[in-house]
Amino acid sequence: MTATLTLPAYRAVDRGLHVKRPSQVSRLWSKSATTLMLLTFFDLTVATRHLLLGSRLCALALVILLPGVTIVSATRIRLDSRASQLALVVGAGTFAVMLWAAISSAVFPPLGVSRPLETWPLTLAVNVICLLAVLACPAGTDPILLLLDGPRSRLTIPIVAVGCLLPVAGVAGTERLNAGRGSLVTLVVWITVFLLLGALLCSLSRLTESQIQIALFSASLTLIYLFSYRSNQLFGFDIQQEFQRFSTTLAAGRWTPPTNGDPYAAMLSITALPASLAKVSGISGLYIFKGVFPLFLAWIPPLTYGFARRWFSPLPAAVSAIYLIMLAQFAAELSGISRQEVGLFYFAIFLLAAFDSHLDTRRRTILAAAILAALAVSHYSTFYTAVTLLVVTAIAFGIFRLALRLRGRRRRLRNQKGFVPLLIIALSGVELLLVWDVGVTSSAQNLASFFRSMIDQGPSILPDSKGSILTRWLNGNVNPRVSPTSFYRMAKQASKDQSWLHPYPLSLTSHYPATAAPSIKSTGLGLNGVANGLESIGTVVGELFLVMVILGTLVMLVKNRRSPVPMEVALLCTATLLFVAAIRISGTFGQAYNQDRAQIQAGMILCVSLALAVSWFAKRSPRLTTAAAVISLLILGATVPAGSSGLAAQLGPGGSPLLENGGTAYNTDYMTQQEVAAARWLEKTAGRKPLISTDEFGELRIWAGTTYTAATQTLLTPATIDQRSWVFATGYNLNGTAYGAVNDDASIYQFPIAFLNRVKSTVYSSPGARVYR
Amino acid sequence: MVKGQHQSVERTLGVRRFTIITAIAVLMAFGIAIQAGGKLLKDAGVVATPQQYMALALNDPTSLPTDVAPGATVHFSFAMSSTRTNAVNQKWIVALSSSASSKQVLAQGSANIRAGSSTAIPVSFTMPDLPGILTVSISAPSQGIAPLQFHVTTANAGAA
Numbered sequence: 001m002t003a004t005l006t007l008p009a010y011r012a013v014d015r016g017l018h019v020k021r022p023s024q025v026s027r028l029w030s031k032s033a034t035t036l037m038l039l040t041f042f043d044l045t046v047a048t049r050h051l052l053l054g055s056r057l058c059a060l061a062l063v064i065l066l067p068g069v070t071i072v073s074a075t076r077i078r079l080d081s082r083a084s085q086l087a088l089v090v091g092a093g094t095f096a097v098m099l100w101a102a103i104s105s106a107v108f109p110p111l112g113v114s115r116p117l118e119t120w121p122l123t124l125a126v127n128v129i130c131l132l133a134v135l136a137c138p139a140g141t142d143p144i145l146l147l148l149d150g151p152r153s154r155l156t157i158p159i160v161a162v163g164c165l166l167p168v169a170g171v172a173g174t175e176r177l178n179a180g181r182g183s184l185v186t187l188v189v190w191i192t193v194f195l196l197l198g199a200l201l202c203s204l205s206r207l208t209e210s211q212i213q214i215a216l217f218s219a220s221l222t223l224i225y226l227f228s229y230r231s232n233q234l235f236g237f238d239i240q241q242e243f244q245r246f247s248t249t250l251a252a253g254r255w256t257p258p259t260n261g262d263p264y265a266a267m268l269s270i271t272a273l274p275a276s277l278a279k280v281s282g283i284s285g286l287y288i289f290k291g292v293f294p295l296f297l298a299w300i301p302p303l304t305y306g307f308a309r310r311w312f313s314p315l316p317a318a319v320s321a322i323y324l325i326m327l328a329q330f331a332a333e334l335s336g337i338s339r340q341e342v343g344l345f346y347f348a349i350f351l352l353a354a355f356d357s358h359l360d361t362r363r364r365t366i367l368a369a370a371i372l373a374a375l376a377v378s379h380y381s382t383f384y385t386a387v388t389l390l391v392v393t394a395i396a397f398g399i400f401r402l403a404l405r406l407r408g409r410r411r412r413l414r415n416q417k418g419f420v421p422l423l424i425i426a427l428s429g430v431e432l433l434l435v436w437d438v439g440v441t442s443s444a445q446n447l448a449s450f451f452r453s454m455i456d457q458g459p460s461i462l463p464d465s466k467g468s469i470l471t472r473w474l475n476g477n478v479n480p481r482v483s484p485t486s487f488y489r490m491a492k493q494a495s496k497d498q499s500w501l502h503p504y505p506l507s508l509t510s511h512y513p514a515t516a517a518p519s520i521k522s523t524g525l526g527l528n529g530v531a532n533g534l535e536s537i538g539t540v541v542g543e544l545f546l547v548m549v550i551l552g553t554l555v556m557l558v559k560n561r562r563s564p565v566p567m568e569v570a571l572l573c574t575a576t577l578l579f580v581a582a583i584r585i586s587g588t589f590g591q592a593y594n595q596d597r598a599q600i601q602a603g604m605i606l607c608v609s610l611a612l613a614v615s616w617f618a619k620r621s622p623r624l625t626t627a628a629a630v631i632s633l634l635i636l637g638a639t640v641p642a643g644s645s646g647l648a649a650q651l652g653p654g655g656s657p658l659l660e661n662g663g664t665a666y667n668t669d670y671m672t673q674q675e676v677a678a679a680r681w682l683e684k685t686a687g688r689k690p691l692i693s694t695d696e697f698g699e700l701r702i703w704a705g706t707t708y709t710a711a712t713q714t715l716l717t718p719a720t721i722d723q724r725s726w727v728f729a730t731g732y733n734l735n736g737t738a739y740g741a742v743n744d745d746a747s748i749y750q751f752p753i754a755f756l757n758r759v760k761s762t763v764y765s766s767p768g769a770r771v772y773r
Numbered sequence: 774m775v776k777g778q779h780q781s782v783e784r785t786l787g788v789r790r791f792t793i794i795t796a797i798a799v800l801m802a803f804g805i806a807i808q809a810g811g812k813l814l815k816d817a818g819v820v821a822t823p824q825q826y827m828a829l830a831l832n833d834p835t836s837l838p839t840d841v842a843p844g845a846t847v848h849f850s851f852a853m854s855s856t857r858t859n860a861v862n863q864k865w866i867v868a869l870s871s872s873a874s875s876k877q878v879l880a881q882g883s884a885n886i887r888a889g890s891s892t893a894i895p896v897s898f899t900m901p902d903l904p905g906i907l908t909v910s911i912s913a914p915s916q917g918i919a920p921l922q923f924h925v926t927t928a929n930a931g932a933a
Contacts, residue, residue: 052804052805055801058800061800148789171819172820173819176817232823674824674826761837761921761923764829
């Protein structure tokens with residue numbers, strides 16, 4: 001699509017009409033007026049951010065959108081839909097902020113500006129970037145008004161209104177549950193989201209592309225917020241470490257490449273970006289992580305829809321996008337991994353840009369390489385996977401073209417044009433990896449350890465699963481749970497490598513043997529049979545979708561001439577499917593990249609395969625296909641989200657972190673202010689580099705509340721606690737439960753409170769946390 | 774014709790400018806509504822509210838006495854902190870116990886803790902002549918807090 005709106009005087013001149021040619025000043029004014037007004041407003045909001053929450057929200061929106069819209073307009077790139085274009089704008093703005101933060105952190109301190117990531121240096125930089133970009137914009141177009149280009153529909157306003165209200169209602173429901181006021185609102189919102197998605201599938205023909213994408217965005221964001229707004233702190237595992245790295249950058253006022261190869265500190269997405277956003281907008285880092293990062297993740301289903309829509313009708317494309325939302329890990333897991341939220345967002349834009357046949361080859365190649373650069377600084381695993389898939393696809397495409405040439409299929413060969421750009425993009429990915437991960441941040445240790453494991457132990461097929469082949473396939477690389485006694489034994493064995501450890505004597509510790517943890521309270525309905533039945537149906541439906549993906553990929557590859565999908569995309573889907581299979585069955589791959597998260601990244605590509613399979617059914621019986629899609633996706637929605645703690649699980653034993661303040665996920669991921677306050681007290685009191693012992697998830701509370709980056713000792717058993725150590729006890733520890741793991745063998749056992757009371761002093765105590773010394 | 778086209782484009786541009794202004798106004802209004810309705814929204818439980826609790830902490834946990842002769846004076850201090858939104862007058866008790874003797878109150882008192890702050894309380898007591906390993910506990914009754922405690926050994930320990 002090309003720009004359709006030109007300012008009046010230019011349109012008249014273009015058509016050869018006799019109107020007065022605008023002066024230089026008026027030409028400049030016509031393209032920069034809205035930008036200048038919004039920049040002034042932006043500066044005003046930054047100045048008043050301490051007074052008004054509205055100012056903070058506007059500053060936050062403008063700091064991303066203004067640089068993004070002007071830069072994209074200056075590059076004269078238009079993607080094939082409004083949602084894609086808006087995503088590109090957000091991506092460009094975010095990348096500009098990250099890049100500026102990195103460059104200014106390197107350049108300005110030697111020039112005397114020691115803290116370039118402070119409010120006013122950043123605000124000034126945003127103004128300068130926008131002004132320079134707007135000068136480079138094509139004459140006669142207003143970059144901001146151009147973004148709103150496109151057809152309008154009466155339905156848009158109500159859809160936008162519902163789309164905004166639903167996530168707000170989700171947050172309100174979650175906060176009510178946090179305050180102990182029950183889960184009714186959350187449950188209603190959750191059911192509304194599923195009904196909305198069902199209704200969306202039934203009314204696709206009456207909606208525009210943008211409206212469909214708004215509905216998908218809103219549904220995704222609502223589900224993500226139900227998780228991310230749990231607890232007054234951050235909810236999840238990795239996000240605690242990410243927040244710690246952010247806090248360090250914010251306190252330093254600049255980003256510095258890690259000297260110890262720490263991959264978290266190397267990622268601008270969780271260090272320089274949130275620090276810049278927090279400084280400019282005045283919104284606390286906690287809410288940047290809780291509220292802003294989910295916006296990136298929520299883009300993925302609508303962008304995936306846009307990707308599949310390139311070749312298929314709305315129904316198959318929408319089914320593919322909704323399937324992604326329904327995957328257990330989408331909202332539940334990724335809401336706690338901010339770096340991947342940003343990384344996957346860039347990966348989604350990358351797919352749209354790299355395979356956009358409307359863009360000319362040169363522009364497409366440069367744009368794709370630029371997006372890969374943004375991905376490289378945002379998240380290493382997503383980037384490594386993207387580069388690997390691109391390289392494999394480029395090689396496979398080269399071989400395919402060679403085969404066509406050798407077999408003399410010149411006509412078909414002429415249709416396969418995408419090889420050179422694909423190869424250049426793949427090579428630029430490799431180059432970026434070397435420059436950023438190896439050269440600038442020296443943070444490629446994950447990649448290096450993957451190659452080492454591959455050389456030492458090979459692919460290591462299904463090393464941890466037990467049972468029949470079917471069970472092993474269904475479970476994938478899931479580690480078994482060990483008994484408390486075994487855990488105590490394994491912990492003691494593992495501690496033999498810790499030569500610095502001063503344990504308590506055996507004569508003392510032997511009086512405190514391992515015991516099972518008390519049963520965890522939860523408020524499930526106890527209909528275990530119904531819950532198990534629903535979960536089994538959910539598993540079968542999930543596997544059926546997987547079969548459709550496999551069949552779709554095979555058909556796309558083998559019958560490519562009859563498929564609308566170009567060969568390079570078919571090969572990318574095949575490479576992705578093989579990658580998913582490798583992650584699922586290989587211990588070495590599984591250790592390198594969590595299979596759940598890999599599945600989401602793969603799903604963004606394999607949506608094309610699924611859409612192909614769904615379109616086969618849809619062509620034969622559209623109504624039946626719609627009905628089957630609605631029912632199966634609702635089943636998935638009820639059973640799969642949050643894994644064992646979805647809606648169906650609440651019918652049985654309970655323990656859904658979304659619907660009750662209890663259960664295992666609540667224990668492990670829900671952090672209280674009391675725990676964080678205790679961790680802060682511990683850091684403040686214990687001096688430099690204290691030895692801290694806690695259980696596996698107590699570590700999260702330390703990360704959340706402090707800048708303590710040394711490894712905490714998580715083998716919390718009487719025989720492995722050091723005599724000199726501080727022991728941090730969480731709220732669930734005080735209720736008797738502790739979690740531990742040795743070499744990925746996890747255990748739940750009774751917190752050794754009697755032992756600690758006997759050998760240590762209680763030096764801090766609140767109703768929900770304790771510290772021993 | 775030219776004039777008509779011109780007006781049509783101007784109208785389209787006007788609609789787009791209006792869209793931008795509306796979006797900004799909605800965002801500002803949303804922020805103002807949350808700020809203005811803070812108490813109402815907190816009462817409804819739909820915005821985050823800080824937990825209200827009290828905590829006890831030893832002020833210098835690394836230099837607690839470990840070996841004390843009977844009759845010697847023991848000094849230490851602890852802090853009571855509160856995140857409550859109102860001032861609290863809180864009672865505290867320092868007691869001594871051992872496996873061989875019943876609990877003995879060494880010192881007690883009450884402290885006024887202002888909203889969201891903490892109060893340091895110095896304690897000193899004379900070590901009674903009791904055998905064995907003794908446990909000094911510091912408690913703040915009726916707050917649901919487990920007492921702070923540390924162990925001391927008297928010179929009589931071997932006689933137990």
